[in-house]
Amino acid sequence: IALPEVASTINKQMFGKIDHWIKIIGPTNVPRKAVNIEAMEDNFFELEGTRIEIMPKIMGDLRYNTVVWVPSIKLLYGSDVLFNESHPFTCEITADERKQWLKDVEMLEKLGAEIVIPGHQKPGMPFDSSCFTYMKKYLAATEEELANTSTTGEFFLNMALRFQGSNLIFLSNEMNAAVFKGGRDWEWRDDEN
Template structure:
């Protein structure tokens, strides 16, 4: 049986992230968990109904919307190996307590966040096999954080872009600055070097699920639109970042270009609060913690743009 995939889109409060299940006749491999436990409960139920043997769960990077749900999945699929590349394992270990404390707030539901994180096992070789077909992992990708990884399935010509590329979902420039976003654009463009037929973005809206299902069935079609969309978003964001002089202007400009995008729109609110702490309107979504103590990299530093006022 030729490998197939199924994409699970997680909830709005789960950052509209996704997980991708690659499966054959009997076995399956899952790429990423979710942030909210409830999202992984829903996904686990769907996977169980598929009657596949889940052999591995791969975690792409240290952001909790890709691994908090492991708490659910390790109980639902106790025989599945939870794996990641060594850099990701280190990053999760270094940030685990900070991330749990950051996100265990009322907005996300304290019971919907694990009490502690699950640390994946490091893999020696950046590849595994699924029913005789390779699934290849590569690190060193710049995305919405440092240390992103990407997944490539040669037999399907499918790339899981994880958090390197998004589509119709607000990107996450919170943990990047102008120089890092230049590298991010390079990584987005580099996705095309695989010569993929399909690129699955790490975050997207509901409409992309239908497109991803359709292009899987119709081999004459391709879907790599998230590349151009993500680069355009970063270009617009950098223009707004350079132009806006206060919080209301920043929000007005972002709304002008992307007011129709609802997925992860609270990220724009948090950017406004971080960049313009004095003039940001009171109605803007509150930050989940104190600036300087949130959205930190695995070394404990903040990679985002400095406040403009």
Template sequence: MRTAALLLPLALAAGFTSAPLLAAPATTAPAAATKSQLHLQTFHPGPQAMFSVSSVLIEGRHDAILVDAQFGASDARKLVELIRASGKQLTTIYISHGDPDYYFGLATLQDAFPQARIVATAQTVAHIQQTQAGKLAYWGPKMGADVPARIVVPQVLDGDALQLEGQRLPLIGLDGPTPDRTVLWVPSLRAIVGGIPVVAGEHVWMADTQTPKSHSDWLQTLQRLQALKPKVVVPGHYAPGAALDASALRFTADYIRAFDAETAKAKDSAALVKAMQARYPKLAGVASLELSAKVAKGEMQWP
């Protein structure tokens, strides 16, 4: 069911490189480490995973922060191996959104790194608390051996930023129109990490945003992120091989506008799916498009 993880080290000075599947732990170019004293490693569970959710290890010289914990226990164990191979002390696990693919792997990570604090925004913690039982009841039987040993609910983050070796990593969006949909900003790398507002290389999940205002707010958030002029963008969800840069912001904004335009014209969900596939014939995640289309055309309720 699962494929081997993709390890994608991100070195800004040297550009993107990609290690082959199951390669030895990746290293970041010395120039990038010297310039910023931080670097990133991105874990992706591969194209056959149930959810194409990313996890990012932000590394300093001695310590590290993990952003997001994966969905299945087997992928969380691969993530544990990546963290251990880094040789860094994991101080913090930050959960960037309240859907289960972001946090179901926490039990595996907590067992491996009991010293690491596990935090999320108040909005994310509330979302997890309100939905965890239903999510586990729905997904648990489908996960088999990957089901979490227990649900771990993060502590509420005190403040609006993480700290790593003296560098402040702020959350972007807490003071905006959708404080439940934020990303992490790494200023020294000009990197956007995690969250649900940005997608790359696959159909954008639209079922959770069902009103014109929600789409307007979303576009406002993306505009704010574009104003940061990021060099690296690691979305919470992306298809393997997608460019991890500012093009993801433009893609997501364009997709939202296209979805709205085609929804207004389509007579039903089948017509909407056909129109969006005509616009984006190569995107992964068709099942996401199909469900989003049914919700948009009033053919099903979500959640």
């Protein structure tokens, strides 16, 4: 199940994304056929008596993401909005959208979740609020390095040095550097309409 607009985006983008990712993670790690996504009528559902809330249109590494909040146990699943010790894609959205991403991270932090599951994190990191601090620092650093670097290599190196030990360095950080400073085409906007 998914919210109607999310179901539509998944159905439009699924195989384009698979074609890209199969080259990176291999053919055994991606779905082989489309899944029928049913549109939800409300922004919540109940599972065994527990209310699970779906928070739509939260800015993250792609416009937009869906976050899951389970208020009864104060659990937040951050999808591609929250990362922890893991370089996020920041290159698929505009500067204004990155500002909104920061605001949305701050809004999610105010929920007071006790268990926070980022969409991506370095193995061994706790499922706690440390991802909020990481994301706020990373988004600020992205803007600083965009302003202070002029080449792909400079951007890549500076972000790698600022976030030493973070994973996805040769995936997300490389992609960010290539798109921001190297002119690499990476445009998924056509699939959103």
